[in-house]
Amino acid sequence: MSNSEDKTVQAIGVDVPVSQILSVEKAQRMAEFFGVLGDPNRWRILSALALKELRVGELAEAVDMSESAVSHQLRVLRTMRLVSYRKQGRSVYYCLKDDHIFNLYQEASEHLDEPDD
Amino acid sequence: MSNSEDKTVQAIGVDVPVSQILSVEKAQRMAEFFGVLGDPNRWRILSALALKELRVGELAEAVDMSESAVSHQLRVLRTMRLVSYRKQGRSVYYCLKDDHIFNLYQEASEHLDEPDD
DNA sequence: ATTATCCATGAATAACTGTTCAAGTATCTG
DNA sequence: CAGATACTTGAACAGTTATTCATGGATAAT
Structure with a gap:
């Protein structure tokens, strides 16, 4: 709900309740x-983690990026709670946090695979 | 599948098949x-279109953007086939193309509403 | 203790993105 | 036809983003 007052915009005879707009x-x-x-x-990082838990260095090699770049991206993914991690010695193992990412991937795939009308 | 040769990276005792990475x-x-x-x-444009078919000008008013900005964004949404349109006189009516967007919205909402562990 | 390894972080830079502004096309009205 | 309305488009500019590079911290090995 966007506004406290229930403003509307006129459209096609009926009003559009602005309050229902995100x-x-x-x-x-x-x-x-x-x-x-x-x-x-x-996405490549996430797909690699979908296979198994991986350390930062392994991830970097798997997706062919620098460790620094991977680390920066992992922080972003952590912030959105898409991955979680555990430390073991000097290594940090990352894995997917839940499977929402799978559903999003599937839904997007379906959309992208749809015929062009 | 990423590479023609089935390269792997060593990880946690088992190998990671790079070919399964996106x-x-x-x-x-x-x-x-x-x-x-x-x-x-x-997102605001999409949520407005979720309510009903709208003309560009109505959309602009509803989401409080300039017509030009809305038009630019509609082109992006058209490119990704998230919206479709029909012309009627000088007006152009836009609407959502399919409901993948609803599923994506729901899935994301669930993720964002999850407790922080 | 010294050195090496693994990872994180901050700054800097190059590339990308979204808006505005000005102009252009198409349709309707008088 | 002239002017107004509805929308689109291209260029420019500001803000954002992802990488690299250099550095620092923590743990392990010698």
Whole structure:
């Protein structure tokens, strides 16, 4: 809900209740989340972690990025709670946090695979 | 599938089949799609269109953006086939193309609403 | 203790993105 | 036809983002 007063805009005979449009705040949160999924290297990292728990260095090798770049991206993924980690000695093992990412992947795949009309 | 040769990286005793990591091309397509959902104003536009078919001008008023900005964003949404449109006189009516967007919204909401562990 | 390894972090830079502004096309009205 | 309305488009500019590079911290090995 966006506004306290129930403003409307006239459209096609009926009014559009502006209050049902996503609020700026909610839209912002959605955008931040999906924005994290808007980078190809983060998808490659996530897909690698979908196979098994991996250390930062292994990840870097697997997705062919520098350790620093991977580490930076892992921080972003951590912030959105898409991955979790555990430390063991000097290593840090990362893994997927839950399987929402699988559902999002599937849903997007379906959309992208749809015929062009 | 990423590489023709089935390269692996050693990890945790077992090997990680690099060939199962999302290819750069597939990752790129995923990122492009989700990147479109990585903007708050596009979410507001989509949520407005979820209520009913709207003209560009009505959309602009509803989401409080300039017509030009809305038009630019609608082109992006059209490119990703998230919206479709029909012309009627000088007006152009836009609507949501399918309901994948609803599922994505729901899935993301669930993720964002999860407790912090 | 010294050195090496693994990872995180901050700054800097290059690339990308979204808005505005100005102009252009198409349709309707008088 | 002239003017107004509805929308689109391209260029420019500001803000954001992802990488690299250099450095620092923590743990392990010698």
